[in-house]
Amino acid sequence: xxxxxxxxxxxxxxxxxxxxxxxxxxxxxxxxxxxxxxxxxxxxxxxxxxxxxxxxxxxxxxxxxxxxxxxxxxxxxxxxxxxxxxxxxxxxxxxxxxxxxxxxxxxxxxxxxxxxxxxxxxxxxxxxxxxxxxxxxxxxxxxxxxxxxxxxxxxxxxxxxxxxxxxxxxxxxxxxxxxxxxxxxxxxxxxxxxxxxxxxxxxxxxxxxxxxxxxxxxxxxxxxxxxxxxxxxxxxxxxxxxxxxxxxxxxxxxxxxxxxxxxxxxxxxxxxxxxxxxxxxxxxxxxxxxxxxxxxxxxxxxxxxxxxxxxxxxxxxxxxxxxxxxxxxxxxxxxxxxxxxxxxxxx
Amino acid sequence: xxxxxxxxxxxxxxxxxxxxxxxxxxxxxxxxxxxxxxxxxxxxxxxxxxxxxxxxxxxxxxxxxxxxxxxxxxxxxxxxxxxxxxxxxxxxxxxxxxxxxxxxxxxxxxxxxxxxxxxxxxxxxxxxxxxxxxxxxxxxxxxxxxxxxxxxxxxxxxxxxxxxxxxxxxxxxxxxxxxxxxxxxxxxxxxxxxxxxxxxxxxxxxxxxxxxxxxxxxxxxxxxxxxxxxxxxxxxxxxxxxxxxxxxxxxxxxxxxxxxxxxxxxxxxxxxxxxxxxxxxxxxxxxxxxxxxxxxxxxxxxxxxxxxxxxxxxxxxxxxxxxxxxxxxxxxxxxxxxxxx
Numbered sequence: 001x002x003x004x005x006x007x008x009x010x011x012x013x014x015x016x017x018x019x020x021x022x023x024x025x026x027x028x029x030x031x032x033x034x035x036x037x038x039x040x041x042x043x044x045x046x047x048x049x050x051x052x053x054x055x056x057x058x059x060x061x062x063x064x065x066x067x068x069x070x071x072x073x074x075x076x077x078x079x080x081x082x083x084x085x086x087x088x089x090x091x092x093x094x095x096x097x098x099x100x101x102x103x104x105x106x107x108x109x110x111x112x113x114x115x116x117x118x119x120x121x122x123x124x125x126x127x128x129x130x131x132x133x134x135x136x137x138x139x140x141x142x143x144x145x146x147x148x149x150x151x152x153x154x155x156x157x158x159x160x161x162x163x164x165x166x167x168x169x170x171x172x173x174x175x176x177x178x179x180x181x182x183x184x185x186x187x188x189x190x191x192x193x194x195x196x197x198x199x200x201x202x203x204x205x206x207x208x209x210x211x212x213x214x215x216x217x218x219x220x221x222x223x224x225x226x227x228x229x230x231x232x233x234x235x236x237x238x239x240x241x242x243x244x245x246x247x248x249x250x251x252x253x254x255x256x257x258x259x260x261x262x263x264x265x266x267x268x269x270x271x272x273x274x275x276x277x278x279x280x281x282x283x284x285x286x287x288x289x290x291x292x293x294x295x296x297x298x299x300x301x302x303x304x305x306x307x308x309x310x311x312x313x314x315x316x317x318x319x320x321x322x323x324x325x326x327x328x329x330x331x332x333x334x335x336x337x338x339x340x341x342x343x344x345x346x347x
Numbered sequence: 348x349x350x351x352x353x354x355x356x357x358x359x360x361x362x363x364x365x366x367x368x369x370x371x372x373x374x375x376x377x378x379x380x381x382x383x384x385x386x387x388x389x390x391x392x393x394x395x396x397x398x399x400x401x402x403x404x405x406x407x408x409x410x411x412x413x414x415x416x417x418x419x420x421x422x423x424x425x426x427x428x429x430x431x432x433x434x435x436x437x438x439x440x441x442x443x444x445x446x447x448x449x450x451x452x453x454x455x456x457x458x459x460x461x462x463x464x465x466x467x468x469x470x471x472x473x474x475x476x477x478x479x480x481x482x483x484x485x486x487x488x489x490x491x492x493x494x495x496x497x498x499x500x501x502x503x504x505x506x507x508x509x510x511x512x513x514x515x516x517x518x519x520x521x522x523x524x525x526x527x528x529x530x531x532x533x534x535x536x537x538x539x540x541x542x543x544x545x546x547x548x549x550x551x552x553x554x555x556x557x558x559x560x561x562x563x564x565x566x567x568x569x570x571x572x573x574x575x576x577x578x579x580x581x582x583x584x585x586x587x588x589x590x591x592x593x594x595x596x597x598x599x600x601x602x603x604x605x606x607x608x609x610x611x612x613x614x615x616x617x618x619x620x621x622x623x624x625x626x627x628x629x630x631x632x633x634x635x636x637x638x639x640x641x642x643x644x645x646x647x648x649x650x651x652x653x654x655x656x657x658x659x660x661x662x663x664x665x666x667x668x669x670x671x672x673x674x675x676x677x678x679x680x681x682x683x684x685x686x687x688x
Contacts, residue, residue: 079473085614090557093440093484112470113482121461121484124427124438133462133484135440135470135560209437209489209575211559233557269431 001029001337003330004170006189007181007309008036008159009045010141010319013148015179015308018323019330020155027334034152035170037163040145044183045315047202047281049230049237050088050140051213052317055223058106061288065106067321072110074320075137088143088233093135094213095121097128102217104132111136125266128216136213139316140232164189167296171303177333178296178305179326184284186309192290195310198283199246200224200239201255203263205273207236214266216240224313227262235276238263242313244285251278286310291322293329304333350377351676352522356513356537357529357651358382359391360488363497364661365529365650368669370504373676379523380501383512383533386494390531393550393623394658395572395579396488397439397561398422400456401656405630408455414663416459421662422486432575435492439573440484441561442466444477444608449565452479456659460485474608477564487561488658489574513537517638520645525675527648527668532626534651540632543652545624547585549597551605552577553615562608567655569604571612577619580605580612584655586627593620628652633664635671646675 005016016034024030040046052072058065078084079091095117108114117131125131149159164170167178167189182189184197210231218226227240240262241255256278264270290307308326311318353376355366366380386392400415402408426436444466457463466480474480498508513519516537519526528534535543555578563570572579580601598620606612632652638645650668653660 080610082610082613084611085557088557090559090611092559113467115462115464118462133440138557207432208556209432209435211437211439211573231559268427268429269437271429272432 001027001031001177002175003030003032003177003179004175005032005034005179005181006036006164006170007183008034008039008145009043009181009183010145010315011183011308011311011322012036012179012181013145013152014319014323015181015326016157017148017151018320018327019179020152020157022327023330023334024155032157033175034157034159035162035164037161039159039161040149041142043141043145044281044284045141045145047200047279048141048316049202049232049239050138050144050316051092051230052137052139053215054105054107054314054317055312056102056105056217059288064289064318067318067325068107068314069110070321070324071318072137075139079137083147086143087147088138088140090138090233091135092138092213092231093133095125095215096132097125097214097216098130099128099218101130138232141316167303167305168298168301171296171301172298175303177330178303180305180307181309183309184282186284186290186307195284195286196245197247198224198285198312199241199243199248199280200283200313201241201251201259201278201280202237202239203256203259203275204235204237204277204279205270205275207231207270207273209269210236210267216266227259227266229263229267229270236273238270242283247282249280249282251280283313284310284315285312289318289322291325293333306330350375351524351679352377352379353525353527353672354519354523355380355527355529356382356516357531357533358385358494358498358508359389359529359531360490360494360657360661361531361650361653361664362529363494363501364665365527365668366501366506367497368662368665369527369672370501370506372669372673376676377505378501379507379509381509381511381513381519383510385508385510386498387491389494390623390626391494391657392490393548393621394490395550395570395574395581396490396493396658397572398460398486398488398659399563400454400659401654402455403628403630403654403656411660412455412459414660415456416663417666418660418662419459419486422488426486430496433492434496435489435575437487437489437575438484439487439561440482441563442470442474442480442482443563443565444471444474444480445565446477448479457481457483487572487574492575516647517640517645520638520643524679525646525648525672527650527672529650531651531653532624534626534632534649538649540652543626543628544587545589546627546654547583547588547590547622547624548581549583549593549601549620549622551580551598551601552619552621553580553612554617555612555615558609558611564608569608571605571609578612578615589624591622591624593622625654626652627654631660631664633667633671635675646678648672648675
C-alpha cells in the first residue's frame with residue numbers, strides 16, 4: 001500500500017508521522033512518500049514564531065477547539081522528555097492585550113494559569129485597558145520540522161523534492177492514498193475559492209531580555225493585524241501583518257515600518273534590538289480547516305484523497321489534532337480496503 | 348563650606364545604588380566610590396538579581412515591604428523604558444513551589460510583585476514532588492550589565508570611581524567629610540562586625556535560552572532564574588563558610604536538583620560555576636555612627652548586611668542611607684545645609 005503526502009510543512013510531516021506510527025505495524029506493506037516543492041527552512045511553517053495559541057473565537061467550530069486541545073495536551077506531555085529540546089518545544093508565558101473587555105477565549109482552560117491582567121500589569125501597556133496572562137507552549141519549526149523529518153527518515157519514509165501538479169499525477173503512478181497537506185497552494189491541485197492567502201510579514205531580532213510573548217488585538221483590524229512580540233529560543237519575532245488575498249511573498253518596506261514602529265511603541269526596549277532577518281509568508285486561510293476524504297478518479301484509476309489544509313495562522317496550534325483526525329480517516333480507508341482489522345479504540 | 352565630600356566604600360549593588368541616591372538627594376555633594384572590587388568581580392555579580400525578598404528576622408515587616416516596594420517601583424520604570432536592555436532589567440514570570448504547604452501562604456511582598464496568585468492544579472502537575480505553589484511576575488537585574496549601567500549613570504553625574512582597598516574607615520577622614528560603608532561581606536573585617544556572617548552560595552550559569560520562566564523551590568535551596576544570556580541555577584546556603592572555591596560535588600548536586608525541577612535543563616551547555624558570600628545579618632545595618640579619635644569626628648553611615656536580599660531592597664535601603672548622609676552633612680561644622688533640613 002503506497003501513501004503519498006503532498007506538502008512538507010508542519011501539517012504534512014506530522015500527518016505522515018501520525019499515520020506511520022499508528023498503521024505501519026498493521027499494514028506491513030505500507031510505503032510512504034512525501035512530495036513537496038519546499039522543505040524546511042523554506043516552508044510557511046518555518047516563518048511562524050511557533051506560539052501555541054488559537055484565534056480569539058472558534059466561530060462555534062468545536063471540532064477545531066478539540067483539535068487545538070489535543071495538540072496542546074500532546075505537546076505538554078512531551079515537555080519533560082529528552083526530545084523536547086530537539087523538537088524546539090518549551091513553555092512560555094505572556095500577555096494578550098485589548099482596548100476593551102472581551103469574552104474569555106475557548107482555550108482558557110487548555111492553557112495554564114489563564115487569568116485577567118491586573119491594573120498594575122496594564123500600566124506596562126499604555127493604550128490597552130484589558131488583557132489576559134497565561135502560560136502556553138512554543139514549538140519552533142526550525143527544530144520541529146527537522147525532528148519530524150528525522151523520525152520519518154528513520155521509519156523508511158522517502159522524500160521527494162517535486163512540485164505535484166495534480167492528484168492524478170501520484171494516483172496514476174500507483175499510489176493508493178494521497179494526503180493533501182499542500183497548504184496555501186492547495187487550490188492548484190483542486191480549486192477551492194474558500195482558501196485564500198493571509199499574508200504575513202515578520203522581523204526577527206535579537207532581544208534575549210524579552211521573556212514573555214505579547215499579542216495585541218484590535219477588533220477592528222482583525223487577527224494578527226496588531227503588533228505582536230514572540231521570543232523564541234534564539235530570536236524574537238516581531239509581527240502584526242495579516243493581508244487577506246495578498247499573494248505577494250516579497251517583503252514590503254511599508255509593512256516593515258508598521259511592524260517596527262508598533263512593536264517599539266509596545267516595548268520601548270526593542271529600539272535597541274538588532275534586526276537579524278525579515279520574512280514574508282502566506283497563511284493558508286479558510287473559514288474552517290478542510291479535513292475530509294474524497295475519492296478522485298482518473299481513467300480506470302481511483303485514489304483516496306485525505307485533505308488536510310487551510311489552517312490559517314494556527315497550523316502549529318492545531319496540527320496534532322488534525323494529524324490524528326487524518327489518521328482516523330486513513331483507518332477507515334484501510335477498513336474499506338479490508339487491509340486492517342477494525343481500529344482499536346485509541347486516542 | 349565647600350561641596351561636602353562623600354565616600355562610598357563598596358561597588359556592589361548596594362554601594363552603587365547608595366551612591367546614586369546620594370547624588371539625587373544631595374546634588375551639591377561630591378561623591379566618590381571606593382572599592383577593591385568592581386563588576387564583574389563583586390558578590391552582586393554572582394547573584395541572579397531576582398526581586399524576591401529575603402525576610403530579615405530583625406527588621407519590622409512594614410519597613411522591609413517599604414524597601415521592596417520602592418525598589419520594585421524604581422526598577423519597573425526602567426524595565427519599561429528604552430534603557431531596559433542596557434540596564435539588564437527585565438520582567439520574568441514563574442513559579443515558587445513547595446513540597447509542604449508553607450505556614451504563610453501569602454508572603455508580605457505578594458501585592459508588590461505582579462499578578463501573584465496560587466498555582467492551579469494543572470500548573471502543579473509539572474511539579475509532581477510539590478503540593479503547593481505560587482505564580483507571579485517579578486523583575487530581574489542581570490549582572491554585570493546592571494552594575495555597569497549604574498556605574499555609567501554615576502559617572503555621568505560626576506561621581507568618581509577608584510579601585511582602592513580600604514583597610515580602615517578612619518583612613519578616609521582627612522579626604523572626605525562622610526563615609527558610607529557598603530562593604531558587604533567586607534564589613535566583617537573593615538569594621539569588625541561579629542554579627543555579620545557569610546552564607547556561601549554556589550551557582551551555575553548555563554546556556555539554556557529555551558527556559559523562559561523562573562522556578563524556585565520554597566525552601567530557597569533550588570532555583571532556576573533565566574537571565575538575558577544565561578540561566579542561573581542554584582544553589583547552596585552554607586552558613587559560616589568563607590570558601591570562594593567552587594566545589595565540584597556541589598556543582599553536580601545543583602545541576603541534578605535543577606534538572607529534577609526542570610527536565611528541559613538537561614540540554615544546558617557552557618556551564619560556568621561561581622561562588623558568592625551573602626553578607627548576612629539578622630537585620631541590615633542601616634545606621635549612623637560617629638568615629639572619634641583625638642577630638643576629630645568622622646561621621647559614618649552603614650548600609651550593609653543585606654544577605655540574600657540585596658537586590659530586592661537596594662533602592663529602599665539606599666534612600667534611607669542617603670537620608671542619613673543628609674543628616675550627617677547637616678551636623679558637619681560650618682554646614683550651610685543645617686537650615687535646610
